[in-house]
Amino acid sequence: MSTFLQQLINGISLGAIYSLIALGYTMVYGVLKLINFAHGDVYMVGAFMGYYLANGLGQRGAQMLGMNPDGVIARGLLGGGTLEPSLITALVVMLLAMAICAAIGVIIERLAYRPVRKYSRSTALITAIGVSLLLENGGQVVFGAEPKFFPELFRKRNIDLVSGASINSADIVVLIIALALMIALQLIVYRTKTGRAMRAVSFNLQSAKLMGINTDRIIAFTFALGSALAAAAGVLVAIRIPRIDPLMGILVGLKAFVAAVLGGIGNIPGAMLGGLLIGITETMVVGYLSPTYKDAVAFAILILILLFRPSGLLGTVAQEKV
């Protein structure tokens, strides 16, 4: 029983990460009908941003930017003694990484996606693949191809639960922050004017334009939000498992997309649900069946869902209009 509980906790932790990334996919698909292939790589960039924020750019990096080689920029928030490892530090690092990636998301949209918006969907998809490859390979060149060790942003402790299962304080923190972010997103989307505009755009771009909504700005905002969430996921994952490398976003991104589809693409609570389901299923398969087929799980689920309920669990069945 304790094994099952343990696996469940693992699954929920993993699922929370998938959910955060899936939210970005689902929002962008909602407004642009585009699968942003590069989204998983924004998650990776978020993790690396967190790494450089905490560890600093190094002496050479600071010198290149013309900054003090002994200051905060070089040694990082943790290195120079500016901040001590603690929960607050983790939050600061995460929020900064989120901000940076939000900007990156907006830039990507502006430079790569907006020019192809007038073309067919396949063109946009290929462009997305191009951006994804660029981030991955660019990451290998800029960050270095081998995995890096993500510094400890706060001291982790193991907490023993009943019946032999244990939970790590990192897991708890990850879950709470993920939940908080998702609630914040819900509030933004359903309780603010911008959120209403987002929903209008996802309903029908042309009509939204006619109603006076600045669709370009809303789309940019959507990208910013999605990228910020992906970055948060990146930092959170790095807190749990401190190894990051430039290719870490590929598989996770694909699975998160599957999660979005599972929940109903374009549906926000659906993305959260999908993420959790995929995380739990994957962990259970690894624990009780075989770890070798772990990566096949998400795709198998995708195929099943698309065969039997393509609109997803929470999605509405849309009639194809001619």
Add this chain to the structure above:
Amino acid sequence: MHREKIDMPRYLRNLIFALIVIGVLLGLDFVFQAGIINPYYTRILMLCGISITLAVSLNLINGFTGQFSIGHAGFMAVGAYSAAYFSVNYGVNLANSLGGGKLGWVIALALTTIVGAVAAGLAGLVVGVPSLRLRGDYLAIVTLGFGQIIVVFLNNIEAIGGARGYSGIPIVKSFFWIFLIAVLTIVIVYNIVNSAFGRALISIREDELAAEAMGVNTTRYKVMAFVISSAMAGAGGVLLAHFDGYLNPKSFEFIKSFEILIMIILGGLGSIVGSVIGAIVLTILPESLRGFAEYRMVIYSLLLIILMITRPQGLLGSADVFKGLRKRLRRLTEGPSGTASSPTQSETSIGGENPR
């Protein structure tokens, strides 16, 4: 129908064409076997041939039928591994039992290629039937997923080496064989595209709903094209397997599918000649960019993005270069009383305004 100037039955014309092609290939093969040309260049040339097979076969489904599949590497893998297994366990014995000479090997290799193509075609059927009901973006992800699943399975089958890879495959670097397959692929795709089958495929690409409404059984045609495309990819895989005599599942991950996709996008999605050019350029370019090996993939991805923004229809768009040539040829031989050109026109570029 057109008035043929040369009064020869169709099949005879095709037979002569085939003989000429085979003659040329054999001649070139002889030249290369003689070792006159640097083996490094020959290797690159043969890799081009394999790339052409892969690119043109992918174009059938992505370019002409408009179905976005990015799992091509998976079918290459199925073809490669099944042919390798056959080759190692039966092919070598077969060749030896037939005298061990050229003829024996030709027969063995022909059988091996068929095995690979059929296996890949079957895989295409298994993947295609459930997936092709889906719309563009979803199809892309599902085919990607299937490609990944195939690699996962390959990593776990001990009989073909698993993660360690499959070595001991007889090494056959034959210009004739590789380019025979490449030419066959081009001919098959060309003939499909210019037939009623092909017109159905193009109609599916242009507007699937309308095609369905006009009575075209879209699912059946899509699956058929998919199976043929996968079979040819499998043939390409067979060539790969025997090229270095070693296979590793890592070589068939989705990066490989992307590489082939970039080839046909560069060349133009609806154009066979475009795919050939794209395949050649993107096989040779990495060699010339050896100095910048680290930045190669970065350059590729930038290239892809810029291409999509500036010229999404690729170098050749959907133009059918052959049609233009044939038209000109006919005008030359028939004079001013020549009939009008063929009615099918596939100039709709991928980058055009599409309300979909």
Add this chain to the structure above:
Amino acid sequence: MKRILIASILIASLLSACQQQGGGGDKVRIGVFMSTTGSTANFGISSVNGIKMAADEINAAGGINGKQVELLVQDDRSDASEAATIVTKFVTQDQVNAVIGEVASSRSIAAAPIAQNAKIPMLTPSSTNPEVTKKGDFIFRSCFIDPYQGAAIAQFAAKTLGAKTAAIMVDRKNDYSTGLEKFITETFTKLGGKIVATQSYQEGDQDFNAQLTSLKGSNPEVIFVPGYYNDVGLIAKQARDKGITVPLIGGDGWDSEQLYKFGGTALNGSYFTNHYSPFDTEPRVQKFVNDYKKRYNSTPDALAATAYDAANIMFDAIKRSKSLSGPDIRDALAATNAFPGVTGTVTFNQNRDAVKSIVMIEIKDGGTYAVKERVNVEGSAVASNQ
């Protein structure tokens, strides 16, 4: 206009591929192919560092018989076909006298037939799959092979640690790991031990909790982890978090400065087989470690050391060789006898595998290594060699 554009692109790319490489004349040209990008980039980079340092040292000392050594270093992006293409270029265009490479057995296996056909000797510094040297008599290996390493690991667990039961955590996606697993299991069971549980993961995985929870249940006395350092570090950490206290034992894939960074104190008291230890007090080793540290600002890992040795073995063979032709260098290589390397003394046996010792390293607190045992066994005379 379009046609001209296309034609010019084609011609340009064709021309640029036809770069003329001048013949060697008064230089010794050695082709080096490694994967300096991709998931095992670290291994490739270390190897290239070691080789470059060896080349610079010998050039500073006047070269080989007066001729300077010229290295042609190429990255194969962790792709087997790429490796084959690079070696084809080496032996044709670039007219190298010899080839050094690769780290991963899969890429060595793909490239070996090409070197063999062209009668250019190829020396791999760290491919451990027995298949590699079977490709022909021009293919050499200057490290121990997997059957040998696996046997040494199993022997250590059964005899020195006295373990009767063991579990294995193997990387299914990695040919090195699956190979080692096979040989460890063989020897361990032959010595009377029992493998009570086998779990697998895939290179790059981050979460091993499910597998470790399973392993814990079967109560092994040791756990074999024949994987790469970046996964092993995480596995160790997560294992200790789960309350697994038994020692972990692995192979040379553990060796990296990063190992302790990822694993930390979770690795204390664990063991791994390696080609050498940077803390070895032998003057030869210390000189190498210090020179490397000065030049590259980091402690050399086993791959840098084996590559350094491979380069020097090659230089030594070329020096003794009657001429710079492939067959002559090959013969000189085969005749290498007790070459004093940083990773032990090297002699090639009749399979062209190196006969040398293995060290069993114990990881101490703080990340330092202690040489627990030195195993001196014939490369091909251990366990079954199919």
